[in-house]
Amino acid sequence: MRRILAASLLLPSMFVSTTAVASTPAPAVNLTHSYRISTGVVPPTVLQAVKVELPTATLANGMADNAKVVVSVLVGANGKAQSVHVVQPYFNAVDEQVIAAVRKFKFTPATLDNKAIAMSMNLTVVLQR
Numbered sequence: 001m002r003r004i005l006a007a008s009l010l011l012p013s014m015f016v017s018t019t020a021v022a023s024t025p026a027p028a029v030n031l032t033h034s035y036r037i038s039t040g041v042v043p044p045t046v047l048q049a050v051k052v053e054l055p056t057a058t059l060a061n062g063m064a065d066n067a068k069v070v071v072s073v074l075v076g077a078n079g080k081a082q083s084v085h086v087v088q089p090y091f092n093a094v095d096e097q098v099i100a101a102v103r104k105f106k107f108t109p110a111t112l113d114n115k116a117i118a119m120s121m122n123l124t125v126v127l128q129r
Contacts, residue, residue, distance in 0.1 A: 040113045044121055046073040048106040052127060055093050063091075067127040073118045075107045077116040089124060099127050 054063070070088035073081050084102050086095045102123065112121035 004060045009113055038096075042117075044079075044107045046105055046111045046123070047079070047108055050101045050104040052097050052101040052125065054097060054127065057093070063127065065128065067091075067094070069095055069099060069125045069127070070121050071102055071125065072120060073105075073107075073123050074118060074120050075109055076118045077109050079107045079109045079116075080128070081105055081107070082118065090127070093118060094127065098127075101125075 024101065036046075066090070067090050069086060069090045071084055072087050074083035076082045081103050082097050089095045090098075104127065109116040111117065
């Protein structure tokens, strides 16, 4: 009987401390471009693409037909590429030219509840000779 009484006296204090820890607000984190595609979120789209200028040496060395470079682009709320980096490379000189071209692309920005927001997207650039 004493064990049950001791346990019943300890349990409420454990719940109170757990509740206090759980109710502590989390620190604010700036997640301006970490939205998931869901209800109310419309992803960015390419409005205007710029032609990729390939180095002549790459063309002369026999670039593969339909070569692909995948880049990650942070499209700002203004529709401009803010950050571009290669996710799946093809060839270093070609990758640099693709990055330079994608930085000049124009996008419709992503929207959340009809308000423009910044959002990351992966973009596959297919190169043709």
